[in-house]
Amino acid sequence: xxxxxxxxxxxVFIRGLNQLAAILxxxxxxxxxxxxxxxxxxxxxxxxxMFPLARQIQIAxxxxxxxxARLAGITRPSYPDTExxxxxxxxxxxxxxxxxxxxxxxxxxxxxxxxxIVPVRGNNIEFKGAPYLLGFAQPNFYFHTTxxxxxxxxCGVEIGKMDFLGSLPV
Amino acid sequence: xxxxxxxxxxxVFIRGLNQLAAILxxxxxxxxxxxxxxxxxxxxxxxxxMFPLARQIQIAxxxxxxxxARLAGITRPSYPDTExxxxxxxxxxxxxxxxxxxxxxxxxxxxxxxxxIVPVRGNNIEFKGAPYLLGFAQPNFYFHTTxxxxxxxxCGVEIGKMDFLGSLPV
Numbered sequence: 001x002x003x004x005x006x007x008x009x010x011x012v013f014i015r016g017l018n019q020l021a022a023i024l025x026x027x028x029x030x031x032x033x034x035x036x037x038x039x040x041x042x043x044x045x046x047x048x049x050m051f052p053l054a055r056q057i058q059i060a061x062x063x064x065x066x067x068x069a070r071l072a073g074i075t076r077p078s079y080p081d082t083e084x085x086x087x088x089x090x091x092x093x094x095x096x097x098x099x100x101x102x103x104x105x106x107x108x109x110x111x112x113x114x115x116x117i118v119p120v121r122g123n124n125i126e127f128k129g130a131p132y133l134l135g136f137a138q139p140n141f142y143f144h145t146t147x148x149x150x151x152x153x154x155c156g157v158e159i160g161k162m163d164f165l166g167s168l169p170v
Numbered sequence: 171x172x173x174x175x176x177x178x179x180x181x182v183f184i185r186g187l188n189q190l191a192a193i194l195x196x197x198x199x200x201x202x203x204x205x206x207x208x209x210x211x212x213x214x215x216x217x218x219x220m221f222p223l224a225r226q227i228q229i230a231x232x233x234x235x236x237x238x239a240r241l242a243g244i245t246r247p248s249y250p251d252t253e254x255x256x257x258x259x260x261x262x263x264x265x266x267x268x269x270x271x272x273x274x275x276x277x278x279x280x281x282x283x284x285x286x287i288v289p290v291r292g293n294n295i296e297f298k299g300a301p302y303l304l305g306f307a308q309p310n311f312y313f314h315t316t317x318x319x320x321x322x323x324x325c326g327v328e329i330g331k332m333d334f335l336g337s338l339p340v
Contacts, residue, residue, distance in 0.1 A: 003300055004173060008304060046216070047324055128340070153217050169306060
């Protein structure tokens with residue numbers, strides 16, 4: 001095999017989303033076992049002006065579905081940011097995975113130099129495909145999935161790095 | 171261009187390490203401005219049994235130099251985990267960047283299916299190059315750099331996601 005834009009995008013995001021779902025399942029079970037109102041975890045944050053858990057998940061799924069869509073030249077579907085429960089967050093993750101699974105490698109491969117327009121804080125930023133994926137979409141995705149993990153770990157949920165990484169991709 | 175194993179490794183880690191260095195500079199300045207003993211930040215953690223900031227940086231640099239080295243078929247150089255100050259952590263990051271910069275694309279390109287042996291929690295795990303990079307080295311790197319960011323953000327250091335992402339790679 002030769003590394004392709006598909007290899008470096010769709011399966012990477014699907015893998016990360018599956019682990020995010022597993023982490024949220026553990027968080028929901030933790031809340032139940034410890035008689036914690038689940039909304040306390042869903043709204044938890046690491047600092048008053050940081051985004052809470054739910055928003056971290058929303059943004060992670062935004063980047064995860066945005067990358068394959070944009071690389072394939074398709075508009076990223078809009079999801080309303082309304083999730084307020086673990087079940088709703090799980091549904092958003094599942095919907096994102098199902099969307100990414102619709103892409104075939106030939107839609108994404110060859111997009112290294114494709115022009116990608118991404119709204120970033122009110123400005124339309126023009127990227128090339130490969131730097132967009134490696135220097136924007138991936139770091140953003142991992143930033144928000146790790147922050148979700150960190151929020152839950154800070155709240156005492158029994159998770160470890162292997163929950164984040166998943167089974168080793170040998 | 172066609173995406174290569176070099177593109178997806180060396181410059182990605184260098185970029186992330188430069189941003190990590192920038193974040194640590196802001197943290198050191200924050201400590202000075204607020205008369206906080208810098209060692210409080212260096213030893214800060216998000217939960218009692220999580221690693222502190224210094225260890226997050228050490229592990230991030232382990233993955234950052236391990237990936238290009240292993241993909242190139244070179245043994246990862248060993249760095250003693252002794253850093254206890256911001257200056258020492260900065261020196262470790264700079265040493266890691268300088269090491270990664272020694273690699274030429276032709277040493278890493280074509281390593282998609284190269285067999286990589288990585289010690290993981292006492293077991294030698296055998297990966298192929300591409301899954302090692304995309305499913306192990308990169309997520310580990312981002313996991314520890316984001317956790318470093320999250321620790322500092324939780325301690326009130328004035329940093330934002332753009333400090334983590336850096337200038338947009340258009």
